[in-house]
Amino acid sequence: MRRALRSFxxxxxxxxxxxxxxxxxxxxxxxxxxxxxxxxxxNLWWLVPLAVVATxxxxxxxxxxxxxxxxxxx
Amino acid sequence: MHEALLVISTFLASSVEMVEALTIVLxxxxxxxxxxxxxxxxxxxxxxxxxxxVLGPAVGHVPLAPLRLFVGALLLIFGLQWLRKAILRAGxxxxxxxEDAIYRTxxxxxxxxxxxxxxxxxxxxxxxxxxxxxxxxxVVFIVVTFGAxxxxxxPAAAGAFAAVIIVGTVGVVLRSPLxxxxxxxxxxxxxxxxxxxxxxxxxxxxxxxxPGGDSAILxxxxxxxxxxxxxxxxxxxxxxxxxxx
Numbered sequence: 001m002r003r004a005l006r007s008f009x010x011x012x013x014x015x016x017x018x019x020x021x022x023x024x025x026x027x028x029x030x031x032x033x034x035x036x037x038x039x040x041x042x043n044l045w046w047l048v049p050l051a052v053v054a055t056x057x058x059x060x061x062x063x064x065x066x067x068x069x070x071x072x073x074x
Numbered sequence: 075m076h077e078a079l080l081v082i083s084t085f086l087a088s089s090v091e092m093v094e095a096l097t098i099v100l101x102x103x104x105x106x107x108x109x110x111x112x113x114x115x116x117x118x119x120x121x122x123x124x125x126x127x128v129l130g131p132a133v134g135h136v137p138l139a140p141l142r143l144f145v146g147a148l149l150l151i152f153g154l155q156w157l158r159k160a161i162l163r164a165g166x167x168x169x170x171x172x173e174d175a176i177y178r179t180x181x182x183x184x185x186x187x188x189x190x191x192x193x194x195x196x197x198x199x200x201x202x203x204x205x206x207x208x209x210x211x212x213v214v215f216i217v218v219t220f221g222a223x224x225x226x227x228x229p230a231a232a233g234a235f236a237a238v239i240i241v242g243t244v245g246v247v248l249r250s251p252l253x254x255x256x257x258x259x260x261x262x263x264x265x266x267x268x269x270x271x272x273x274x275x276x277x278x279x280x281x282x283x284x285p286g287g288d289s290a291i292l293x294x295x296x297x298x299x300x301x302x303x304x305x306x307x308x309x310x311x312x313x314x315x316x317x318x319x
Binding site for chain 2: 015016017020023039044049052053057059064
């Protein structure tokens with residue numbers, strides 16, 4: 001039962017979050033900040049798109065650096 | 075415009091998932107016989123239809139703002155990982171999805187696994203069921219989240235249904251994996267659309283008022299597309315420099 005639950009949770013994690021959990025965490029934090037700002041009268045419509053671009057760029061460049069380190073070059 | 079983008083997105087996403095499911099079903103069907111492979115595929119489609127039938131109307135009763143925040147966030151997270159993979163593939167840092175290679179591996183596995191019974195080949199049934207269910211589940215996820223966020227489950231489902239019919243028909247006619255479909259390019263476009271719609275609906279659900287209303291989605295798509303293409307170019311350049319050393 002415990003094993004089944006674990007594999008069920010693992011499936012959902014892998015399905016939604018995937019290889020880089022930091023992107024998912026950033027998305028949640030940015031949406032929370034946007035929600036908080038909107039409920040205090042600030043319309044930060046530009047925040048989520050810019051954060052998305054920065055998050056993807058960060059994750060891709062991190063993957064590039066990791067691949068470079070695995071190959072032994074800098 | 076919004077509706078057209080929604081239908082195109084679900085059509086493309088469903089097409090790439092259908093191509094992957096078709097490869098698996100063809101591999102077991104052509105190697106071990108069609109009966110069990112088709113029964114497995116049919117059973118998976120029935121389960122998927124039941125999931126849509128239950129989830130579709132249920133999400134229609136949830137208030138739009140919290141639904142868009144929750145579903146937008148989910149779609150954004152899902153889209154980000156899809157886009158990341160597509161950029162890494164297009165940039166040369168991750169192997170391209172190769173339907174021919176996947177087909178060869180599946181055929182080899184199907185040949186080396188002994189048949190389990192005379193009436194019903196449970197290996198074929200299980201492999202076909204798993205392939206269609208797992209690939210189809212991504213389609214259901216996209217259709218339900220898109221349909222719920224835009225309150226347009228009909229057009230979202232129509233895009234997916236058209237893809238299932240077209241890819242299924244071509245697969246039945248050709249009886250070979252659809253390796254010529256530009257699957258990696260389609261995945262790249264789908265990654266851009268998922269991330270863009272997730273950004274748009276997630277921010278709207280969080281209380282953002284977009285300048286220009288619904289037409290702002292076009293600006294978001296353009297921003298995500300251009301930045302993704304830029305990242306692919308950076309990756310290719312860096313990899314070329316690193317190999318030249």
